[in-house]
Amino acid sequence: MKKVITGDHAVAIGAKLSRADVVPAYPITPQTLIIEHIADFVNDGEMDAKFLTMESEHSVMSAAAAASAAGARVFTATSSQGLAFMYEMLYATAPLRLPVVMVNANRTLTAPPGIWCEYNDSMGVRDSGWLQVYVEDNQEALDMVIQSYRIAEDKRVLLPVMPCIDGFVLTHTVEPVEVPQQQDVDSFLPPYTPDIILDPERPAMIGTLMPAEYIMEMRRQTADAFESAKKVIQEVNDEFAKKLGRNYGGMIDTYRMEDAEAALITIGTVTSTSREVVDDLRKAGKKVGIVKLRFFRPFPSEELRKVLSGVSAVGVFDRSISYHGGGPAYNEVRSTLYGLMIPVINHLAGIGGRDVTKEQIVKMFDLTLKAAKGEKVKEIYWHNTRGETV
Amino acid sequence: MKLKDLPDDNLFTAGHTACPGCGAAMSIRNAIRILGKDTVVYVPASCAVVFGTTFPYGAWKVPFFHTAFENTGACLTGMKAAFEKKGKNVTAVGFAGDGGTYDIGLQSMSGAAERNDDILYICLDNEAYMNTGIQRSGGTPFGAWTTTTPVGKEVQGNRRFKKNLADIVIAHEIPYYATLSIGHPMDFIRKVEKAMTIKGFRFLHMFTPCIPGWKMDPAKTVEVTKLAVESGMWTLYEVENGEKKITYKPGKMRRVRDYLMMQGRFRHMSEEDIKKLQMWVCRKWNLHYGEKGAPEVCEIAPPEEHHAVTEEHREMHGP
Numbered sequence: 001m002k003k004v005i006t007g008d009h010a011v012a013i014g015a016k017l018s019r020a021d022v023v024p025a026y027p028i029t030p031q032t033l034i035i036e037h038i039a040d041f042v043n044d045g046e047m048d049a050k051f052l053t054m055e056s057e058h059s060v061m062s063a064a065a066a067a068s069a070a071g072a073r074v075f076t077a078t079s080s081q082g083l084a085f086m087y088e089m090l091y092a093t094a095p096l097r098l099p100v101v102m103v104n105a106n107r108t109l110t111a112p113p114g115i116w117c118e119y120n121d122s123m124g125v126r127d128s129g130w131l132q133v134y135v136e137d138n139q140e141a142l143d144m145v146i147q148s149y150r151i152a153e154d155k156r157v158l159l160p161v162m163p164c165i166d167g168f169v170l171t172h173t174v175e176p177v178e179v180p181q182q183q184d185v186d187s188f189l190p191p192y193t194p195d196i197i198l199d200p201e202r203p204a205m206i207g208t209l210m211p212a213e214y215i216m217e218m219r220r221q222t223a224d225a226f227e228s229a230k231k232v233i234q235e236v237n238d239e240f241a242k243k244l245g246r247n248y249g250g251m252i253d254t255y256r257m258e259d260a261e262a263a264l265i266t267i268g269t270v271t272s273t274s275r276e277v278v279d280d281l282r283k284a285g286k287k288v289g290i291v292k293l294r295f296f297r298p299f300p301s302e303e304l305r306k307v308l309s310g311v312s313a314v315g316v317f318d319r320s321i322s323y324h325g326g327g328p329a330y331n332e333v334r335s336t337l338y339g340l341m342i343p344v345i346n347h348l349a350g351i352g353g354r355d356v357t358k359e360q361i362v363k364m365f366d367l368t369l370k371a372a373k374g375e376k377v378k379e380i381y382w383h384n385t386r387g388e389t390v
Numbered sequence: 391m392k393l394k395d396l397p398d399d400n401l402f403t404a405g406h407t408a409c410p411g412c413g414a415a416m417s418i419r420n421a422i423r424i425l426g427k428d429t430v431v432y433v434p435a436s437c438a439v440v441f442g443t444t445f446p447y448g449a450w451k452v453p454f455f456h457t458a459f460e461n462t463g464a465c466l467t468g469m470k471a472a473f474e475k476k477g478k479n480v481t482a483v484g485f486a487g488d489g490g491t492y493d494i495g496l497q498s499m500s501g502a503a504e505r506n507d508d509i510l511y512i513c514l515d516n517e518a519y520m521n522t523g524i525q526r527s528g529g530t531p532f533g534a535w536t537t538t539t540p541v542g543k544e545v546q547g548n549r550r551f552k553k554n555l556a557d558i559v560i561a562h563e564i565p566y567y568a569t570l571s572i573g574h575p576m577d578f579i580r581k582v583e584k585a586m587t588i589k590g591f592r593f594l595h596m597f598t599p600c601i602p603g604w605k606m607d608p609a610k611t612v613e614v615t616k617l618a619v620e621s622g623m624w625t626l627y628e629v630e631n632g633e634k635k636i637t638y639k640p641g642k643m644r645r646v647r648d649y650l651m652m653q654g655r656f657r658h659m660s661e662e663d664i665k666k667l668q669m670w671v672c673r674k675w676n677l678h679y680g681e682k683g684a685p686e687v688c689e690i691a692p693p694e695e696h697h698a699v700t701e702e703h704r705e706m707h708g709p
Contacts, residue, residue, distance in 0.1 A: 021472065021475045021476075022468065022471045022472055022475060024464075024467075024468060024471075049475070050471035050472075050474060050475050052467060052468070052471055052505075053505070054464060054467070054501060055497060055498070055500065055501030055504070056497060056498075056501070058460070058461060058464070058498070059461060059463070059464035059467075059497075059498050059501055060464075062457065062458065062461035062464035062465045062468065062498065063464045063465065063467050063468030063471070064468060065457055065465070065468065066432065066455060066457075066464070066465035066466070066467075066468030066469040066472070067468035067469060067471050067472040068468075068472075069455055069469065070430070070468070070469040070472030070473060070476075071472055071476060072471070072472035072475055072476070074468075088458055089457065089458060089461070092457040092458055096457070198430045198453040198454075198455055198469060199453060199478075200427055200428050200429065200430065200452060200453060200480060203450070203451055203452055203453045203454075204453055204454075205443055205448045205450055205453070205454040205455075206453075206454070206455050206456075207454075207455055207456035207457050208439075208443035208444065208445045208448060208454070208456065209439050209440055209443050209444045209445060209456075210445050211444065211445065214445055214446070
């Protein structure tokens with residue numbers, strides 16, 4: 001059934017269709033609509049879940065971890081300051097192998113205070129042990145909540161997953177969304193059946209003190225699970241495509257990359273605008289394409305090296321800044337492409353929620369094409385920014 | 391349950407690495423004997439994580455969970471929700487210290503109390519951050535030496551009186567709050583058993599001497615606890631649905647000095663400071679038991695700067 005709904009509404013429906021058992025919640029703009037919709041579902045008897053009104057995000061992630069350890073399928077959502085307030089508990093959840101799914105509505109992390117889209121909240125926790133996937137539209141937001149449980153709960157993975165959706169651009173914007181049938185979701189997503197939980201019938205101790213003699217192995221196991229996740233993500237993507245009819249490509253998605261000379265790596269909603277720009281530029285005879293970075297953790301290194309091996313230059317879009325130069329995606333991509341001798345340039349845009357227009361994206365492609373032709377370009381560009389700009 | 395009927399199915403086993411005479415370990419061991427095997431335990435950052443769970447050893451034979459320091463209330467809420475959703479009849483119990491309850495964990499505990507979640511919160515109160523090496527907490531008594539309230543040339547020991555946590559907890563209008571002492575085992579058993587029969591947020595406040603933190607003889611844990619009660623430094627009572635009931639009243643009020651002198655953490659205290667503390671205890675005794683403390687103990691000449699003391703008292707307990 002098609003519904004015209006906000007991204008937050010789509011996410012809430014995704015949690016309901018995934019049959020989450022426990023939903024600890026705390027409100028923060030622009031995530032608020034998600035938990036409001038879930039509260040409605042629960043109070044209307046449409047969703048059989050324990051909805052817990054916690055007193056802070058730290059307590060949300062604490063309750064989420066404990067409920068997951070006790071064997072429940074857990075859903076929650078947060079944003080920005082809330083994610084930062086959870087920081088400690090994000091690091092507690094992953095190595096204990098608790099497959100919580102939490103949507104992050106991307107928003108500026110203060111200062112300065114702002115409520116619009118920026119990736120400095122979720123990208124700041126990229127090493128917390130959570131898988132991260134960035135989505136392009138409301139449909140993908142809904143579908144990735146469902147897929148995230150399959151990935152998180154896979155015994156080869158057992159890690160928490162954070163689908164990230166652009167604040168306001170998706171959270172508060174309505175789009176037509178195909179809402180899957182419950183029985184189709186049920187056939188795709190079986191109930192959660194963990195092996196080790198807090199159960200008096202089979203007592204286990206979870207979260208014990210670890211001497212130095214053992215911690216490295218635990219880290220190694222978590223790192224290995226990230227490697228396994230790459231395969232699982234692809235399998236889940238393919239099965240979802242087969243059963244529910246939508247294929248997102250897996251770790252990355254590509255658009256008109258077949259003979260591209262210059263590629264732009266995009267994240268989130270900017271991808272949609274970029275698709276239009278690519279069509280325009282292609283009409284004008286320019287060989288350009290897009291690689292949509294879907295998963296940021298695990299990072300799609302092999303996929304990028306493969307798809308970018310034939311291009312002459314790569315531009316990377318970033319919606320947050322890493323203060324040692326460029327954005328997080330730029331630094332990851334450059335590191336990934338090390339040795340291929342392909343110039344990589346960084347396009348910082350849309351930070352703090354500023355609109356990213358087609359004109360800006362045309363400039364990003366122009367600069368990347370210049371680099372492709374061997375012309376001298378800078379490494380990092382701030383687009384549509386006061387002061388020195390392009 | 392009678393003392394002789396107390397089961398010993400070793401749910402918190404011997405072989406843990408707590409100090410000899412540890413009040414917290416004794417409280418945990420006795421509580422879990424009463425709570426039984428259908429219990430899941432959460433312990434925040436504390437000695438109890440170190441002495442009971444250092445991998446690859448573990449003293450718990452009931453399920454145990456630990457993540458962080460300030461989240462006992464929230465973790466109990468989360469696990470209980472999971473048990474309820476799965477239809478499992480399991481008691482969710484937290485053992486948090488005074489730091490994890492009076493200070494850093496206050497918000498999380500308050501959230502769970504306010505929601506009246508069906509959990510059992512146990513505070514093991516040893517009156518300072520002992521696991522990090524004896525630093526002052528909101529539960530540290532007046533005059534006590536800790537590494538962050540040292541006995542200096544100008545300032546000696548903790549200058550604030552112990553935070554009145556009980557009234558904060560009770561103000562949440564929870565179904566059950568009780569204070570316990572390992573020196574009073576029958577009272578201890580009855581309160582744990584009672585807490586098990588009540589639905590909603592239950593808070594058991596246990597007084598747990600710390601041998602290195604209090605600088606005391608490890609053979610005297612029970613004796614010190616008893617003296618705390620006999621002197622009025624700790625009082626035994628319960629509050630059920632707002633109704634307060636005193637469960638033990640000492641026959642004769644002992645001087646606080648007798649209690650202080652058993653512990654190195656108070657040994658530096660000046661006569662003036664001991665008087666100040668004695669006046670605080672007498673006031674507390676009066677409020678608590680509804681009668682004046684023993685005249686030979688409480689009718690003492692106030693210390694010289696008694697006006698300042700009165701101000702402090704007013705600040706702590708209102709007019």
